Amino acid sequence: xxxxxxxxxxxxxxxxxxxxxxxxxxxxxxxxxxxxxxxxxxxxxxxxxxxxxxxxxxxxxxxxxxxxxxxxxxxxxxxxxxxxxxxxxxxxxxxxxxxxxxxxxxxxxxxxxxxxxxxxxxxxxxxxxxxxxxxxxxxxxxxxxxxxxxxxxxxxxxxxxxxxxxxxxxxxxxxxxxxxxxxxxxxxxxxxxxxxxxxxxxxxxxxxxxxxxxxxxxxxxxxxxxxxxxxxxxxxxxxxxxxxxxxxxxxxxxxxxxxxxxxx
Amino acid sequence: xxxxxxxxxxxxxxxxxxxxxxxxxxxxxxxxxxxxxxxxxxxxxxxxxxxxxxxxxxxxxxxxxxxxxxxxxxxxxxxxxxxxxxxxxxxxxxxxxxxxxxxxxxxxxxxxxxxxxxxxxxxxxxxxxxxxxxxxxxxxxxxxxxxxxxxxxxxxxxxxxxxxxxxxxxxxxxxxxxxxxxxxxxxxxxxxxxxxxxxxxxxxxxxxxxxxxxxxxxxxxxxxxxxxxxxxxxxxxxxxxxxxxxxxxxxxxxxxxxxxxxxxxxxxxxxxxxxxxxxxxxxxxxxxxxxxxxxxxxxxxxxxxxxxxxxxxxxxxxxxxxxxxxxxxxxxxxxxxxxxxxxxxxxxxxxxxxxxxxxxxxxxxxxxxxxxxxxxxxxxxxxxxxxxxxxxxxxxxxx
Numbered sequence: 262x263x264x265x266x267x268x269x270x271x272x273x274x275x276x277x278x279x280x281x282x283x284x285x286x287x288x289x290x291x292x293x294x295x296x297x298x299x300x301x302x303x304x305x306x307x308x309x310x311x312x313x314x315x316x317x318x319x320x321x322x323x324x325x326x327x328x329x330x331x332x333x334x335x336x337x338x339x340x341x342x343x344x345x346x347x348x349x350x351x352x353x354x355x356x357x358x359x360x361x362x363x364x365x366x367x368x369x370x371x372x373x374x375x376x377x378x379x380x381x382x383x384x385x386x387x388x389x390x391x392x393x394x395x396x397x398x399x400x401x402x403x404x405x406x407x408x409x410x411x412x413x414x415x416x417x418x419x420x421x422x423x424x425x426x427x428x429x430x431x432x433x434x435x436x437x438x439x440x441x442x443x444x445x446x447x448x449x450x451x452x453x454x455x456x457x458x459x460x461x462x463x464x465x466x467x468x469x470x471x472x473x474x475x476x477x478x479x480x481x482x483x484x485x486x487x488x489x490x491x492x493x494x495x496x497x498x499x500x501x502x503x504x505x506x507x508x509x510x511x512x513x514x515x516x517x518x519x520x521x522x523x524x525x
Numbered sequence: 526x527x528x529x530x531x532x533x534x535x536x537x538x539x540x541x542x543x544x545x546x547x548x549x550x551x552x553x554x555x556x557x558x559x560x561x562x563x564x565x566x567x568x569x570x571x572x573x574x575x576x577x578x579x580x581x582x583x584x585x586x587x588x589x590x591x592x593x594x595x596x597x598x599x600x601x602x603x604x605x606x607x608x609x610x611x612x613x614x615x616x617x618x619x620x621x622x623x624x625x626x627x628x629x630x631x632x633x634x635x636x637x638x639x640x641x642x643x644x645x646x647x648x649x650x651x652x653x654x655x656x657x658x659x660x661x662x663x664x665x666x667x668x669x670x671x672x673x674x675x676x677x678x679x680x681x682x683x684x685x686x687x688x689x690x691x692x693x694x695x696x697x698x699x700x701x702x703x704x705x706x707x708x709x710x711x712x713x714x715x716x717x718x719x720x721x722x723x724x725x726x727x728x729x730x731x732x733x734x735x736x737x738x739x740x741x742x743x744x745x746x747x748x749x750x751x752x753x754x755x756x757x758x759x760x761x762x763x764x765x766x767x768x769x770x771x772x773x774x775x776x777x778x779x780x781x782x783x784x785x786x787x788x789x790x791x792x793x794x795x796x797x798x799x800x801x802x803x804x805x806x807x808x809x810x811x812x813x814x815x816x817x818x819x820x821x822x823x824x825x826x827x828x829x830x831x832x833x834x835x836x837x838x839x840x841x842x843x844x845x846x847x848x849x850x851x852x853x854x855x856x857x858x859x860x861x862x863x864x865x866x867x868x869x870x871x872x873x874x875x876x877x878x879x880x881x882x883x884x885x886x887x888x889x890x891x892x893x894x895x896x897x898x899x900x901x902x903x904x905x906x907x908x909x910x911x912x913x914x915x916x917x918x919x920x921x922x923x924x
């Protein structure tokens with residue numbers, strides 16, 4: 262994997278120079294008021310950057326949200342691409358020159374749907390909730406180059422509710438906005454809340470970096486890295502072959518959907 | 526057009542739903558539908574369901590609302606063509622590839638966009654209209670103002686949930702089940718992980734609590750049906766393809782009365798309060814209106830001591846026959862001579878009755894109906910029909 266083919270999400274602006282030293286030059290910035298789960302950035306912080314700036318808009322928006330987005334859309338022409346979750350964003354931007362990248366979380370899991378979207382937009386983020394053979398099939402059959410997440414934490418749930426605040430209040434606990442929850446069968450999730458709701462990330466990193474040779478590189482626009490809590494140094498170490506504790510449950514095992522199939 | 530839309534996991538539920546007031550029923554096939562673990566309908570049964578519904582002047586919608594993996598498309602084209610040929614009135618869809626296929630095949634049945642697509646704003650609704658959708662099932666997070674604006678902007682048919690369980694997540698945006706059980710939530714395998722209890726830690730790993738819960742109360746829109754009609758909702762959707770026939774009958778009958786009374790201008794506060802009590806009694810969780818009048822608060826969360834939900838045994842029996850002064854019932858919960866009960870039916874409001882005799886199938890007098898689904902008879906002259914329901918009397922009849 263060439264580092265100039267990496268798109269990395271930025272936690273703070275100071276990271277940019279460090280990533281550039283690694284040869285990484287494409288950066289994703291969650292947009293303030295239109296993103297959830299991550300540190301966000303104001304347009305004014307981004308439009309003066311002399312970098313390849315990609316903007317993440319991953320909220321599901323109500324009417325007020327989409328109207329607010331319309332009001333700022335004209336300011337986004339600096340972006341190399343808008344990675345969007347809500348279909349309304351496509352509808353607002355489809356007749357502009359701003360490159361659009363479809364990222365409807367959990368929906369980019371088949372080549373047919375991805376290709377329908379690729380007829381409309383410039384690229385798509387393929388879900389990594391696919392088993393290896395499924396993912397290879399998708400990548401071999403998409404009609405344009407796509408973005409493949411290869412390292413990070415997967416968002417596993419997105420609620421409009423304030424799940425941490427509510428529970429803290431109910432139990433008289435400190436009003437924390439980041440927490441970890443754990444099921445009885447040992448699955449852990451990181452919960453992050455902001456004014457637009459709560460998201461849960463599966464606590465184990467996924468890591469497909471060592472699997473990249475299996476994928477059709479011609480179909481990859483970017484390999485996406487979401488560092489979450491990893492520092493640039495830690496990312497560098499992983500890119501250089503260093504170890505990280507990770508789990509790729511879907512890559513290694515197909516999900517099922519009928520209870521009986523669990524016995525197979 | 527105002528429509529009461531009911532769930533049905535099988536043919537028995539479908540018939541009950543229509544009998545108790547549904548204008549349309551949504552069902553799932555054996556494949557391509559969420560609720561993969563419900564009994565669901567074979568193609569032959571779907572055909573039969575269409576004939577049954579259309580003879581009543583009612584409609585059948587079929588959910589084709591999984592998010593497909595490539596291997597899942599096998600057979601889909603034939604399946605959609607069959608649904609269309611059988612007279613299915615609409616398919617409910619979340620995956621854009623199915624929408625595209627619907628268009629490519631030139632199918633007659635309507636395209637409805639599933640709530641799994643998380644439609645919450647007018648632009649995304651317009652996108653689906655441009656794809657050919659006749660209707661959107663709005664995300665449950667839609668407020669009254671969102672509904673009004675989406676309706677005004679798109680003039681799409683608007684379908685909104687009015688009763689039943691709520692996802693903690695925005696529907697379609699959750700794969701907790703995938704992680705916790707390897708069951709794919711968006712292909713019908715949701716294991717409802719959000720209803721589990723969790724250990725709760727701060728981000729440094731210090732345990733705060735061992736009973737973290739996040740699931741919401743159920744949805745109940747009894748108080749706001751008029752506001753929903755005025756906001757532009759066309760179809761009032763009840764959740765729960767896997768619910769019991771008692772639940773379906775009670776919920777539909779209540780909303781049927783509320784909608785009809787609202788439309789003919791006879792609804793009273795007394796009605797609303799009565800149906801709220803009936804529906805609260807019927808459910809196993811508390812309920813509230815959630816997002817319709819603004820963002821939910823802590824009061825919309827469903828916190829229990831131990832995650833255990835309460836169920837009641839109000840449903841006593843279902844009428845199989847009523848002839849020559851002998852009512853034949855199939856028992857569903859224990860009852861005995863002397864119990865005060867109510868019969869509910871689409872034909873009357875309620876009938877109150879004190880059981881003064883019970884006979885077994887052979888007309889031997891007994892005191893109790895204590896075996897599951899035993900057939901019993903009651904000698905009484907009451908205007909009951911097949912599929913009327915007997916429940917324990919818990920409230921006085923509506924004034």
